[in-house]
Amino acid sequence: MSPSCQERRHGSAAQDLAASGGHDARVEIVAYDPHWPALFEAEATRLQQAVPGLHLHHIGSTAVPGLRAKPVVDMMALVTDPDAFVEPIVAVGYEYPAAYNATLEGRRWLCRPSAAVRTHHLHLVTDRQVLDRHLVLRDVLRQDPSLAAEYAELKLHLAQQFASDREAYTHHKSDFINRVLSHYGDRPPS
Numbered sequence: 168m169s170p171s172c173q174e175r176r177h178g179s180a181a182q183d184l185a186a187s188g189g190h191d192a193r194v195e196i197v198a199y200d201p202h203w204p205a206l207f208e209a210e211a212t213r214l215q216q217a218v219p220g221l222h223l224h225h226i227g228s229t230a231v232p233g234l235r236a237k238p239v240v241d242m243m244a245l246v247t248d249p250d251a252f253v254e255p256i257v258a259v260g261y262e263y264p265a266a267y268n269a270t271l272e273g274r275r276w277l278c279r280p281s282a283a284v285r286t287h288h289l290h291l292v293t294d295r296q297v298l299d300r301h302l303v304l305r306d307v308l309r310q311d312p313s314l315a316a317e318y319a320e321l322k323l324h325l326a327q328q329f330a331s332d333r334e335a336y337t338h339h340k341s342d343f344i345n346r347v348l349s350h351y352g353d354r355p356p357s
Contacts, residue, residue: 192284194326194336196235196319203229207240210279210287214242217259218252226290226301228322231308235319237326241288245298249275249291261289273297300348307351318343 207225215221227241228234246252253275257263261277268275273294279287292298308315321343329336 193330194333195237195330196322196326197238198235199231199233200229200238201232203236203240204232206286207242210240211242214256214259214289218255221246221252223289224298224302226305227288228308228318230305231315233312234308234315235322239285239288241290243290243292243298243301245293245295246291247293249273249293252291253277256289261287303351304344304347307347314347 204225207223207230211223211225214223221244223242223244225240226243227239228236229238229240244252253263256277261279262281263275263277264282267282273292274297275291277289277291278285279289290301308318321340325336325339329339
């Protein structure tokens with residue numbers, strides 16, 4: 168992501184938080200919680216009942232057993248028209264940060280219960296490759312404990328360095344993620 172794009176997203180995220188009367192929670196990395204998969208399943212079931220046609224995948228660090236993570240369950244769905252799903256998802260309790268989403272192409276991002284306090288992130292993407300990259304990263308980290316430990320250490324370091332800046336925290340994980348994905352391509356190790 169180019170610096171100007173990153174700056175634009177950072178500014179848009181701040182604009183959405185200000186509009187909702189909140190401020191972003193600090194980046195906090197916690198020990199793995201064995202309840203995270205059940206939280207994903209419960210939320211996926213709830214969303215799929217309310218929004219037919221939504222097939223959700225558990226992505227991110229909360230989907231990797233034993234991995235330290237921000238206590239936010241990340242979910243992703245491949246859809247043909249993300250905008251068609253926004254209204255019904257907002258109706259079941261998600262927030263749609265409009266300014267931030269205006270910086271995104273081919274995807275939408277929603278959070279629950281609010282942009283300031285998040286328990287769930289929902290990524291709606293139109294590009295199968297985007298979904299596949301997240302699934303490969305998840306699966307590689309599940310299968311390689313030493314790589315998962317390296318990632319955990321990086322996240323702890325970044326959370327200390329960028330505790331008040333989620334966009335910078337996320338941006339600085341990119342080199343590690345790209346290195347893993349360049350090694351494994353579009354398939355995890357067998």
